[in-house]
Amino acid sequence: MRTVQVELGDRSYPIYIGEGLLERAGELFALHEISRKSKLLIVTDDHIAPHYLALLEDRLQAEGYQTKAHVVPGGEASKSLQVYEEVMTTAIQAGLDRSSTVVALGGGVVGDLAGFVAATYMRGIDFVQIPTTILAHDSSVGGKVAVNHPLAKNMIGAFHQPKLVLYDLNTLLTLPPREVRSGLAEVVKHGLIWDEAFAGWCDEHAAELLALNLPALGYALERGCSIKAQVVSGDERENGQRAILNLGHTIGHALEAVGGYGTLLHGEAISIGMVGSAMLAVGRGKPADILPRTKSLLEKFELPTAIPEGWEDEAILSAMMHDKKFREDQMVFVLPDRIGKVNIVKDMTVAEVKDVLGRLREEKQHV
């Protein structure tokens, strides 16, 4: 079992990564003094529940925990105020009190939703995450929880750190392959922003990771979580350096919005965005090898590096300006200095971005 400690003063918590942790859930909850006095609420989705819910409930009950489960439909649409209210209703009807704990068994959707319930039920109760996607290594660090407003994503939320994260690698074996690749894009991102050696390791071990080799995955998730933890520890509330985590996200978010959410998965969209950031950086005089190295790394993970045909520059650019409220020649981007190090650049011009969008549309897809 690997452990990453997220250091946030009195809100510090461990992430355990390993095979078979669901079997040990009861024991690990007890070790971390999750209260047995009050009921636990497990939130999960209907893709995950058939595989893992019974096992989790069984292992918790065997250690004396009382549990209640709430299963939401799989997919981003469950991150809504309406589903949030339904989960709250279940929590109240099940008699959860201030000593209760909300447990998220699932990917980023379930984690964000259940985390926001935990942050606001009776003004905040304990929270445990049991991530079941690779992408959720990202959401398991940093305490950002949220639901979407019909007008904008992640608009309603809080910062609420979990007490404990249990990452059972076995659960990843049922992940759809496209979700595997999308999640690995965020792992690669953590290498690109912080650790050249880890980026190189990803490059070498891409095939194993795609094949869900569990020891390789365990190492990749440990490094991913621990890089994110280092960044977040210095800036819990996102006032400064935490922004470097957004490498590829300015273009990526715009692509997700223009395509309609779900057309491109999040990891796919930021993959294209990271190629765009490399182009912008090279255009500003950074070493030319950043671009081919970034591209070939992402291609090894079978991730897209080009904007799909027919998506208009104007629509993408306007989504970008709208999302971040940029002014004309003061667009903010996270750009690589080299592989393993990034900078925040605040004076990117619309002309430079337009140029790069054009080049990203012409990129050949090598997949």
Place this chain on the structure above:
Amino acid sequence: MRTVQVELGDRSYPIYIGEGLLERAGELFALHEISRKSKLLIVTDDHIAPHYLALLEDRLQAEGYQTKAHVVPGGEASKSLQVYEEVMTTAIQAGLDRSSTVVALGGGVVGDLAGFVAATYMRGIDFVQIPTTILAHDSSVGGKVAVNHPLAKNMIGAFHQPKLVLYDLNTLLTLPPREVRSGLAEVVKHGLIWDEAFAGWCDEHAAELLALNLPALGYALERGCSIKAQVVSGDERENGQRAILNLGHTIGHALEAVGGYGTLLHGEAISIGMVGSAMLAVGRGKPADILPRTKSLLEKFELPTAIPEGWEDEAILSAMMHDKKFREDQMVFVLPDRIGKVNIVKDMTVAEVKDVLGRLREEKQHV
């Protein structure tokens, strides 16, 4: 102008109390570095808006603030997730960003609702309170914000401290008299739990306070806020001593629920509850004068001290057990030791409480 500083480390903030503070809102916002870059959202209700909204907007705009107002219907029903979502929609449409501030102009309802919006809009933005009721002196200290769930009051919320509280005494002049009395019940409570001399001062100045003599009110609100601030500073998240603020509330909440919310106002209900607590304390051997002194003090404020006719003990008791999930002979009560000092007692029996409910029904109303 009087100032109470609420000491909570890097979440400390001042409460300004005085006449004509609305006129100075722009200046005071600027002094406290409320950002002028981003739009302010003023949340208020339709009883308050006709009196004070135009003045507030005018004074803020005169100092260079851009404002948007959202007016909700007056009354507890506006503390709902539905109204919360409507306020969020306004905030997004008005283009509020992470540097924006939510301003609550109103009583506890508007304060709790707007505060929960501020706590969760983009994971938390700045919050300023402009209380317009006497009762809201209580909600302006401590950072508790919430909306109601159809199944239970204040179930969904957060702790979110304001940056600043502006208490303009002039706004209290339009308060309905019953709201004045109800609010003064919480002022008296602060004397009863913490400060015998202040309880005595209230006793002497009841007539002036009821007549809305502003210098007297200013002093009473200053003392009320500062007592609450002292209690809260030692226990921001309500793990211990903060519970003493609940004097009279165990019985009071049950009475509010049994009567149907709105039948008894909150201050009226806790007034009866405080008499009950005095009875319980005397029954446990505390000085006998606690009871007549508590009763006569509340009567001076024309507050009820008896349970209305026809309200069944069984219903009240079951609301109490349900609300706090007490076990049979381990009911938790805040009880006076003497005037100005209370204790938390955890082994109150159903029999003792039943006896006191009986006596509270037989109390003669002297009002």
